[in-house]
Amino acid sequence: MDISIVGGHGSIAMLLHPILTEEGHQVRGLIRKEEQAEDLRKAGAEPVICDVEKQDNIAEAVGEADLVIFAAGAGPGSGAARKWTVDRDGAIKLIDAAKTNGINRYVMISAMGTTGEISHENEVFETYLKAKAEADDALRNSGLDYTIVKPGRLTDEEATGRVRLAPGVPRGEIPRADVATVLAEVINNPDTSGLEFEVTSGEQPITEAVREIAS
Known part of the structure; x- marks a missing residue:
């Protein structure tokens, strides 16, 4: 499968690239520098x-692909303005590029806390959640075959290979390496199209958890 990833140098993407290439996928990563x-x-x-x-317009950079992934983010040190221009607008530009290039599958890395009324004591983080929520909503209404993955608080701990994964789960943490594995399982399971779910560390093996929610 040919896969294009926006945010190709991000922490999760850099963990995902080797997984996908070892499985025989061709991966293109869009980077700024x-x-x-x-x-x-x-x-x-x-x-x-x-x-x-x-x-x-990022259609030329995205190129021909079977699937696109939005893995970009303004980052924790950025201000509120970049949450809109990267986390929301970047995701929408990828939607437009996918449509232009005839790519139907789109996998979004979103975040927990983007549904319902959004409020947070930290104004920048609240803006981040609102930007993510608007990006998710744009994808839901895009007509594309989408999957929205909403991890809990990301850590750099070693992968456990086990998660708690459902439409809604209690707040918690998850290693970025486990999120990368979840994404790889989603990519390899077309029955995850049309789904969105939250994921944190848990007890269920990742392959089993993804297969279960897709069934």
């Missing part, structure tokens, strides 16, 4: 320079 390119090559992905925040 030329100096990030070698990291992607080492991880098995083809780097494509494309600043989704600044470019209005």
Whole structure:
């Protein structure tokens, strides 16, 4: 399968590239900086320079693919404005690119806390959740075959291979490495199209959890 990933140098994407390439997928990663390119090559992905925040049309950079993944984020050190331009607008630009290029499957890395009334004591984080919520809503209404994955608080701990995964789960943490494995399972299971779910660390093996929610 040919896969294009926006946010190709992000922490989750960099963990995902080797998994996908080892499974035989061809991976293209969209990145902002030329100096990030070698990291992607080492991880098995083809780097494509494309600043989704600044470019209005990213269809050429996305290219021909069977599936796209939105893994970009403004990052924890950024202000509220970039939550809109990256986390929301970048995701919408990928929706437009997918439609332009005839790509039907779209996997979104979202976040817990993006449904219902959104309120948080930290104004920037509240903006982040609202931006993610609007991106999710745009994808739901896009007509694409979407899957929205909503991890809990991300950590850099080693993978456990086990999760708690459902439309709604209690708040918790999850290693980025386990999120990458969840994404790989979603990609390989077309029955996850049309689903959205939250995921934190838990007791159920990832393969089993994804297969169960897709059944």
